[in-house]
Amino acid sequence: EVQLVESGGGLVQPGASLKLSCVASGFTFSDYWMSWVRQTPGKTMEWIGDIKYDGSYTNYAPSLKNRFTISRDNAKSTLYLQMSNVRSEDTATYYCTRDKVGADYWGQGVMVTVSS
């Protein structure tokens, strides 16, 4: 059974950094592109970026490229999202997804709240 389990969220102060993790199981992690998507409290869905199966290439939403970094450790079947200089508008539920012809599996999501 394919599973994606995100962790690392919580309450964080504006300007701080945070690293989210997503542990994958039930499939060969190194065969798939992976992505991060976030959903705001108002339910707006925003694609953050993706990473090639071997970690050699990434794409980002232009508005987030300078603050967010996606990486992966195929030996640990883990996807990461490094967030820096977070702002109140980064408050959202963050999902990792497995990408085939579309985001065919999603994690349960992890909440990040940016507030002082």
Add this chain to the structure above:
Amino acid sequence: DIVMTQGVLPNPVPSGESASITCRSSKSLVYKDGKTYLNWFLQRPGQSPQLLTYWMSTRASGVSDRFSGSGSGTYFTLKISRVRAEDAGVYYCQQVREYPLTFGSGTKLEIK
């Protein structure tokens, strides 16, 4: 960026009836391979989104044949036949034609 615009449903939809959800893109989603790079997702209350269709009209694994996607290069429809209570939620379209990938704002389906 490609802007995705979704329509609104006249809720609630009676159980057993059909519902059509629309989505429009600001640019053609047809790629040079002839495929249309449009996905549909359903997010049920309290759950993560679920992929319904990709390449505009191909159902994802395990998705009921009551769901059918259609459209042109810039105008798309997801039709749900014989709606059931389990179909309630918010439907999102997403273009994967070019980066950055973008979603529509969502269309809520309520069942009566």
